[in-house]
Amino acid sequence: MKISRVLNNSCVIVLDDNEKELVLLGNGIGYAKRPKDMVDKTKVEKVFVLQEGQHVERFAELLERVPDGIVDLAEELIETAHESLGTELDESIHISLPDHIAGAVDNYKNDVVLHNTLLLEIKKFYEKEYRVGEAGLKLIEERLGIRMAEDEAGFIAMHFVNAQSNSENDQTRAVITLVDEMDRIISQYFGKKMAALDKNSLIYCRYMTHLKFFAQRVLTKTYFEENDVKPLNLTLRKYKEEYACSKKVCGFIEKKYNYEVNEDEVLYLTVHLAQIMNRKQQV
Incomplete structure (x- = not known):
């Protein structure tokens, strides 16, 4: 293969038989070389393709x-x-x-x-x-x-x-973004109490899992429905602070994501907040 461009002593660009540019890395592979010289194949350590011209220029600048x-x-x-x-x-x-x-x-x-x-x-x-x-x-x-x-x-x-x-990664990135947004609101609301939580504990893992599934419902426009709301209403009366935080999170979601959060969802998030904020109590 003939060298078309020398980027530095350790990197050259060559054209393969199909006129495709290949980037070759190797110690001394570009030393004392000029365009049209033959590449020393024994010095080739890595090979990859940069098909877009702008990427070749950016890689050259990077080196x-x-x-x-x-x-x-x-x-x-x-x-x-x-x-x-x-x-x-x-x-x-x-x-x-x-x-x-x-x-x-x-x-x-x-x-x-x-x-x-x-x-x-x-x-x-x-x-x-x-x-x-x-x-x-x-x-x-x-x-x-x-x-x-x-x-x-x-x-x-x-x-x-x-x-x-791929679309799966795009969806996951969107879920991560929303989970982070919700967690930030909750962390700011509860302050030091939230910061003191063991992030490796099972209860915290459950909390994060709930935020994940909540985010997925928001992004897919599906809804959580609790058939028996009586226990949740009892929780509301007992954990007013957690309910207020849940309302704040849901208000943010409604405004940014154009998703109407039903009361069951608000109460369900309240339950999870109560669990992590009151770990010694039965929720």
Whole structure:
């Protein structure tokens, strides 16, 4: 294969037999090379395709500012993701992932801490992608000697979520967004009491599961109906604060998502809020 462009000493672009551009990575593969030179196949370590011209230019720009070690690390992680996720990934991941990791490393060195507010939801809804994110943290520690917080595993995971283009992932992303919006409202309402909860407890897991199914009903325009509302009405009288919070959440949903929340749904959320806010009491 003949080289069509040398991006740096470790990266060249070649044209295959079908005139398709391939990106080749390898230590010294571009050293002292010029366009039309033959590529040294023994130095090829990674091969991928960037079909869109803009992606080639962005990748070239990326190589000018991101160390080769981070690009190599990102490519190894992408390969791991291909194997574990079993799906095609958008070619832009070859640009977005090393760019993100380089930024995360800079933040770490400058003591900039970014908290991932969606971490719990990512762990729950994107287990496979999160495991890839954890593999990324391990690679970063092994190659760069930097131990990052698990928040970063969540950020990396979302790059792989976004690189998968299918309707199921689109729906899941929408659910995660709504769950996060509801959880933020509830957390702000109860303040320190909510912050003190054990996020790994079974009761909290049940709470998050309820928010997930509630979000799914909102997005699919389906409705929850409780046949026996008497116990729920008794709960309302006992847990007025939780009911007020539930009304606030449901009011937000009605306004933003154009979804009319029925009273059964309001009361059902009240029950779950009462359970996590009053763990020692029987609800």
